[in-house]
Amino acid sequence: MRPLSRKATCNSHGQDSSYFLGWQEYEKRPYDAVRNPTGIIQMGLAENQLSFDLLESWLAANPDAASFKGNGESIFRELALFQDYHGLPAFKKALTEFMSEIRRNKVNFDPTNLVLTAGATSANETLIFCLAEEGEAFLLPTPYYPGFDRDLKWRTGAEIVPIECHSSNGFKITQAALDDAYEAAQKRNLRVKGVLITNPSNPLGTTLTREELNLLLNFVNAKDIHLISDEIYSGTVFNSPGFISVMEVVRDLKLENTDVWNQVHIVYSLSKDLGLPGFRVGAIYSNNDAVVSAATKMSSFGLISSQTQYLLSALLSDKNFTKNYIKENQRRLRRRQEMLVNGLRNVGIECLQSNAGLFCWVDMRHLMSSNTFEGEMELWKKILYDVRLNISAGGSCHCSEPGWFRVCFSNMTEDTLNLSMQRLKNFVNSMNSSSSQSHHQRMKNSRRRSLTKWVLRLSFSDREPEER
C-alpha cells in the first residue's frame, strides 16, 4: 500500500472510543416499538426531534421556498450558480436576526461579521485553523463533546488542554482550574492561544453563569488570548437562569473598544435548535476583521448549499414562525427534561440541575462497583447490553470524575422515553436485590475480560458520531 500522510494514519479522528461502540451496538439491534421492542434504545444521540411538525406545517404553507421559487418566479438558475462565499445576503440577515431573537435581542449581530460554514463541525475547525497551529493549544472545560478531539485537533495540528471541572461545585469553571490548565499547557511546551467553551454546555445541559463568563473574559484578556463560545444549543434554553451569550457580557462590561472585542468569537448552527443536522448549516461570528476575512476564504472548503440557504432564509425571515417556534420548542424540551429527571429520580438517580440542551448529565456514581473509570465502563456496558440503553459515558467526554453519564431525551417519542425509564427501574431494583458478592465478583471478572475483547475490536470499527 502506498504510504499516506501522518494525518491519515494517526488516530486523531477519535474513532476508537466507547462513544462509538455504543453506537455500533445500537445499529445492530435498534429499538423499534413494533419490530424490535427489546432492542437498544438510542439515548446517546443529541438530536432534537420534538418540533418537526412546526417546520413541516410551515413548509406545507410555504411551498415556494423548497421549489426554487421567489415571488412566484423560478429562481433556480440564480441559486444553482450562487457559490459566493460571502453567503446569500437574505439568509445571513435572517440568521443573524434569529440569533438575536434567541438572545432576547440583547445582542445585535451584523451580517457582514457572519461567516457561513457546512455545520458547526466545520466552523470550529475553521476557527482553530485561523487561531492556532501545531505546538499551540486551546483550553477546554471538561467534560466536553467527544467530537472536539477530532474537530479541533485532527487536521489543524493544535492541541486541547483540559480545564478540569468537578461535581463539588456543579462542574462550574473556576479561576483555579483556568490557572491550572494554563500551567499544564506551559509544562507541555504548548503555547495557549485561547479558551473554547460550549454555552449552553454539552454534555452538562447547563448555561454558563454570568460569574463564569466574567471570569473567562478577564482570563483571556489578561493572557491576551482568544475566547471561542460555541453557542450551538443557545435556542434550547428552557428554564431559568436564561441564556447569557458571551457577546452580551462583553457589551455589559463595556469592552467594545478593547482588545478583547477582537478576541471573542461565536459559533452557531441550526442542527440542534431547529433539528436540521443534515442540512449542514453552521456559522462563525466575529468582530475581528482579520478572522472574518480568513474564515470567509476558508469557508470555500465547506460552503452551505445555496438550495438550503434559500429555503432557510425564507423560513427564518418569517418572524411569526420564529417567535412561535422558539417558544414552543423550549416548552417541549422542558417537558421532556422533566420527564427524564423525574423518571430517574424515581429510581434514586439524580441529575445535575440543568436548564438547557437535549440531554441530562446523570449521576450514577452510586451504581458503580468501584469508583474508577473501569467501574464506569463496567456499568456502562451493563446499561448497554442488559438494560439495552445506549448512553454516553463521562469518560468519553473527558470528565475527571467517573460515574457520570449523558442521557439524551429529545431524539425519541414519549413512549420510548417512558419505556427507557421502566427498563432502568427494573435494572436498579434488580441491583438492589442482587444476590451474593461472589456472584457480583464473578460478573465483574468476566466483564473485564470481555471489555478487553471489545476494546480491541473497537480499533477496527468504522463508525463515528456525526452529532453531539
Add this chain to the structure above:
Amino acid sequence: MAVGIEKPPVGLSRVAISQTHGENSPYFAGWKAYDENPYDEIKNPSGVIQMGLAENQVSFDLIEEYLKQHPETSTGGDHNSNFRENALFQDYHGLPSFRKALASFMGQIRVGRAKFDPDRVVLTAGATAANELLTFILADPGDALLIPTPYYPGFDRDLRWRTGVKIVPIHCNSSNNFQVTRQALEEAYNSAKAMNVRVRGVLITNPSNPLGATVQRQVLEDILDFVTKKNIHLVSDEIYSGSTFSSSEFVSVAEILEARNYREAERVHIVYSLSKDLGLPGFRVGTIYSYNDKVMTTARRMSSFSLVSSQTQQLLATMLSDKKFTENYIRTNRERLRKRYDMIIEGLKKAGIECLKGNAGLFCWMNLGPFLDKPTRESELVLWSSIVHEVKLNISPGCSCHCSEPGWFRVCFANMSEQTLEVALKRIHDFIKKQR
C-alpha cells in the same frame, strides 16, 4: 507566495495571515473590474463581459423542465416522513440513493467504459473540498504534488493553503499542444528532489482546465507508469468529464485501470463534481472516488468537515436516478457546448486569433502570443490589462494559470447568452483591427 514568519497580529495563525489563499493574483483583479462594471445587455451594454468564469449556463432549461415535470423532486415527495428523515440525515456515508445515482451518472458519462461502485463514492461539499481533503490524506506539510502547467489558479489555494503542501510544476508547452511528456515528468520530479522536497503524487485535470482539451490515452498510460515507478499517487480531477463535446474523446483514468485489471489501482483517486457538467456550483456537490480502501475510509471521516446538504442529496438523487433524463441531458449538453465552442473559435479566427485545438470544457485556450510586444509575462499582463479595461472583457491570463509560455489566455464561453458572446467577439475583432 511564502508564508510569513513574522509574529501574526492579534494572535492569528500563520495560515490565517499567509497569502497562500492567492486572492491577490491577477485572476481575481479581473473579477473586481467585472464586479464594478458588469455587462448587461440592456442596462449596461458597455460594461465588462465576464469571460473568466467557467460556469455552464447552456443547459439549465433541461433541468428546469425536469423540475417542472416532477415537482415532487424539490419538495421531497411525501412531506411528513421524508422531511424529518432527510433533515436528520447527517451520515458521512452519504444518502445511499444519491451515491447510487451519482455512481451511475459517472458511468454514463464514460459511456459504460468504466463502472463506479456506489459504496466507494465519498461525498464532499464541492471538488474544492475534495481536492484539499485528498491532499491532507496523501501528503504531509512540506511535501509536494506535481501538477502539469497551465493549471486552474484555484489549486494554489485548494492544495497548499491549509495543508502546507507544495506544488511543483510539470512544464508543458505549445510545441506538442501542452501535453504532458515523460521528460517533463522526470524533470519536475528531479527539481523537487533538488529542493529536498518529497513528492507524494501527481495531480492532473482531465479534461484540462484551462486548455479545454482531454488528455490523450497514451499520456495517461505514461503518467500511470510514472507514478507506479516512483511509488506515488495519482489524483485525476475529472470535473469536466461530462463537458467533452464528443463522448468518445474522453478517456478516464478509470478505463485505463480497468484495462490493466486494476493493478496498482490503490494509488489512483478520482475527483468529480456536478458544478460544471450540471451547472450547479451553488449546490456544493463533489466526490472522491478512490481505489484505495484506507484513503476511502479516511476521506469519508474527513468529509465530516464538508458534508453535502441532505436536502440537496435528496433532490439530486431523484433527478439523477431518472436515466431518461440523464441520458438526454448528457447528450444535449455536449452538443450545445460544441456549438458554443465552434462559435467562439470561428469568431476568433475571423479576428486572426488562433486557439489550441480543444474538445472539452467551458472555455478555449486562446493564443495572443503574436500580439505581444515581447514574449514576456510583463507583456502578457500589459495586454491583459488593455483587454480588461479597454475592450472590457474579463479573460484569464496564462500567467495566473502558471503557463510557462506567455501570450495564452483562457476565455470562457458557456456562462453567457449567444448574443453576449457575439458582442464579445465583435469587441475582440475591433480591438485586434486597431492593434494592426
